Amino acid sequence: MEQQTLQLLVEEISLKEFGRPFKHKAVFNSRLRTTGGRYMLSSHHIELNIHxxxxxxxxxxxxxxxxELCHYHLHIEGKGYQHRDKDFKELTKKVAAPRFCTPLPSQQKKKRSNVTFHAYRCKQCGQSYIRKKRMNISRYACGKCRGKLSYLGEAKPNEQGGLT
Incomplete structure (x- = not known):
């Protein structure tokens, strides 16, 4: 879909669902990763995730x-445009707009496969620790007994959510 087609689609939905024109720009932003779209408060433009x-x-x-049009029209009117506001919740129900977007399958796979955990164990009491970031064991001690820590190695998450 081209930018011009997107602009026309947003203008059409605005008139049909809200009864008001959309007078600003709607563009695709391929750099968006964690959200489906965003409404820019300062410029009133809408950016959408092409993914x-x-x-x-x-x-x-x-x-x-x-x-995003719910944010747009409520902000223009000076009403509560944030997710927690009553006006926003009512308008999203009225026009059947989702409160949250479905997660992207490509991003979920990426998150899960790239995570590596680091395992540590206290030499004194045997308390084990799993961390996402590697620690300098000469600077940190056991939180339970203040004993020295030993690095056990890397652990990757398995399909069930546990570690291998």
Whole structure:
């Protein structure tokens, strides 16, 4: 989908669902990773994550557009436009906009596979520790008995959520 087609789609949804025109820019931002879209308070533009269109299809993108238009129209009117505000919650229900977008499968796989954990054990009491970041064992001590720590090695998560 091209930028011009996206702009027309957002303007059409704004008129159809909200009864008000969308007078600013709607663009795809391929750098967005953790969100489906965002409404820019200062410029009133809407940025949308193109990966949602590619991985979830048009219906998910339309839901994200409705959600961002809720922020847009409420902010323009001076009403509560944040997720926690009553006005926002009511408007999202009225236009059937999702409160949150579905996670991207490509991002979930990436998160799970790249994580490496580091295992440590106290030499004195045997207390074990699992950390995402590697620690300098000469600077840290056991939180239970203040004993010296030993590094056991790396551990990767398995399919069940445990460590291997």
């Amino acid at each position: 949602y269109l590619n991985e979830h299809g048009m219906q998910e993108l339309i839901g994200i557009i409705k959600h």
